[in-house]
Amino acid sequence: MxxxxxxxxxxxxxxxxxxxxxxxxxxxxxxxxxxxxxxxxxxxxxxxxxxxxxxxxxxxxxxxxxxxxxxxxxxxxxxxxxxxxxxxxxxxxxxxxxxxxxxxxxxxxxxxxSDPELDAQLESLRENLAAAGKKSAELHEEMTLLEKQSTLSCSYDASVADALQLFEENPVHDMFQEIGKTALELHHKMVQVKMKRWEDMEQARVAKIHNSSREQPMLHDTGISARLEDIEEVLSILRSK
Structure with missing residues (x-):
């Protein structure tokens, strides 16, 4: 040109x-x-x-x-x-x-x-972006809270572990174990005494029905002597501990 x-x-x-x-x-x-x-x-x-x-x-x-x-x-x-x-x-x-x-x-x-459809799409994208930002902020707050809770839980577990370690290392723990063992032995012995007393009472009742009145004091005396022996045995257990 x-x-x-x-x-x-x-x-x-x-x-x-x-x-x-x-x-x-x-x-x-x-x-x-x-x-x-x-x-x-x-x-x-x-x-x-x-x-x-x-x-x-x-x-x-x-x-x-x-x-x-x-x-x-x-x-x-x-x-x-x-x-x-x-x-x-x-x-x-x-x-x-x-x-x-x-x-x-x-x-x-x-x-x-100035297409209305395009404007609507842009507005929808803006709203979605704002919602995503809000959700992200909420998730961040939840993560921060969970981290704090996890830190407190770890601190609590560590404190409990330290307390248990001190308790296990302390001689008082052995004393409590010995007391528990003695209590079990006493409980077992008391059960035996109770069973023996029940047997003596049953024997006395049967003897009262079938035997003469002369034999009853002898059985009664036997029951009393058995109970005294049991009491002495319990006292010996306590003295040994």
Missing amino acids: EGGESEAVFAAFNLNPQRFINEVLNAVDDMLDGAFDFFLQQATVITGGGTERTEELARGVSSLRHLTQAVLDKRMAIWEKYCLRHCFAVPEGFVLPKAKESSGDSLSIQKGL
């Missing part, structure tokens, strides 16, 4: 390729000027302020500047032509959209952006 038509197309989109190229060229020139100005300042420092040597270095820097500027101008001119012919060239057959079509497209775009 010819230059005039290309410029019209770019102007329709508020674009100016030539202005962009000119700004790039000016920026390159500024960089080149700044670089060689710095070289001239360093030349004065290197020569120590001597007039002859400073002038010689200045002439050398100026020659290099002109040589560099000439080469750079050629390169930048080639770059400018390339940009205008290829980078900023409008394809053949390109037609600008009409105003009505443009407005219609913008309306369709706005309609697409």
Whole structure:
């Protein structure tokens, strides 16, 4: 497409390729000027302020500047032509959209952006995200509470274990075991005494029915002597403990 038509197309989109190229060229020139100005300042420092040597270095820097500027101008001119012919060239057959079509497209775009179904989906996603965040906070609180409970439980178990260890190491534990053993022996002996008394009473009752009155005191005396013997045996168990 010819230059005039290309410029019209770019102007329709508020674009100016030539202005962009000119700004790039000016920026390159500024960089080149700044670089060689710095070289001239360093030349004065290197020569120590001597007039002859400073002038010689200045002439050398100026020659290099002109040589560099000439080469750079050629390169930048080639770059400018390339940009205008290829980078900023409008394809053949390109037609600008009409105003009505443009407005219609913008309306369709706005309609697409304001789709109620899409808005509802976005709102649902926001609500789900908020609910998930709330649930995550609740789970975090529960985990913190469980960690505290676990710490307290471990501390309690450790305290109980320490108390049991102290109790087992204490000689009082042996004394309680001995008392328990003695109590079992006494209980067993008391059961035997009770059974023996019941047998004596049964024998006395039978003897009272079937035997004469002369034999009853003898059986009665036997029961009393048996009980005294049992009592003495219980006392001997207690003394031995």
